[in-house]
Amino acid sequence: MESKIERLIKDFHQAIVKVENSAQLDEVRITYLGKNAELNQVVKEMRNLDENQKRTIGQLVNETRSLMTEKINELATKFNQEKLNAQLAREKLNVTLPGKNHPFGSWHPLNLVINEIATIFEGLGFQMVNGSEVDTDLFNFQKLNLPEGHPAREMQDTFYLDEQTVLRTHSTNMTAHLLTQLSEQGGDYLAAISYGNVYRRDDDDATHSHQFMQIDGFVVGKDISFANLKWILTYLCQRLFNVDVKVRFRPSYFPFTQPSVEADIACFKCHGQGCELCKQSGWIEVLGAGLIHDEVFQANGLDPQGLSGLAFGIGVERIAMLKFGITNIRDFYENNLQFLNQFKFYGN
Ligand SMILES: [Zn+2]
Missing domain, CATH: 3.30.930.10 (Bira Bifunctional Protein; Domain 2)
Structure with a gap:
């Protein structure tokens, strides 16, 4: 069971380094932390273990879950910041540009x-x-x-x-x-x-x-x-x-x-x-x-x-x-x- 968790962690790392945007990150989140994630399968299988093993594997599952969550949140923050920066750059107002001139006429x-x-x-x-x-x-x-x-x-x-x-x-x-x-x-x-x-x-x-x-x-x-x-x-x-x-x-x-x-x-x-x-x-x-x-x-x-x-x-x-x-x-x-x-x- 430990080896299964280790493989999951390995797979997760391989997947996460390829993520380039929020949509890909969502896919990774669903795969590793979603309802049908393999980690949930492991939890179900823990029923057959004795108390000591349960505690060890349980701890391992929790650590794995928080490691994955942390990594995913980190990337989510990064993508949000990038999106915000792009928007700010697009809407930037340059207050040092000369103003629009509205000339007013005069009597001849x-x-x-x-x-x-x-x-x-x-x-x-x-x-x-x-x-x-x-x-x-x-x-x-x-x-x-x-x-x-x-x-x-x-x-x-x-x-x-x-x-x-x-x-x-x-x-x-x-x-x-x-x-x-x-x-x-x-x-x-x-x-x-x-x-x-x-x-x-x-x-x-x-x-x-x-x-x-x-x-x-x-x-x-x-x-x-x-x-x-x-x-x-x-x-x-x-x-x-x-x-x-x-x-x-x-x-x-x-x-x-x-x-x-x-x-x-x-x-x-x-x-x-x-x-x-x-x-x-x-x-x-x-x-x-x-x-x-x-x-x-x-x-x-x-x-x-x-x-x-x-x-x-x-x-x-x-x-x-x-x-x-x-x-x-x-x-x-x-x-x-x-x-x-x-x-x-x-x-x-
Ligand atoms: Zn004169």
């Missing part, structure tokens, strides 16, 4: 200027409208005192889509639309701002582009005077540049206003001493304005005897170039992120 400098100017005029009770960039010759020119053959049309070299359709040369086209509406509705007061892209064929150098943005505004009502115009434009310049800014008005010419002026501000870089920015003049041209021409009222069906109005036009690029110190107008249109990212923290 031209939109920053439009928003700022819109906010100022909103506070003064103006409506904000955005108009069509494709318009008729009628609204872009004729209703604004620019009849066919008018020399001032030469100043705005135009993209014609067909004989009567143009890419608007100024956002003043919306003034014509709104004044016509006002006349149709029989109204006698309107204050509005329009903004958007305008197109001209000729202007192409570092400070001009064939496409640029304008803001156009007007107030129409009873007793609108030049004093109102001066106050509004001075207030606008103070809000846009500096509360102490000096504003001057020079006579100028625009077909849709009479009298017409250009508004300059004292150069904020040299304070009037003369520098490169103000071309040594001490003044910087900011916008054009005037009192709405009688011809414009008439062309839009309004009576110039009962109504008066002021109007002004602002070049958005020009204001943005002045405010942000930009020297090339093309910077606005090239979608260069290095340029655009500089405005990330402005105005938010």
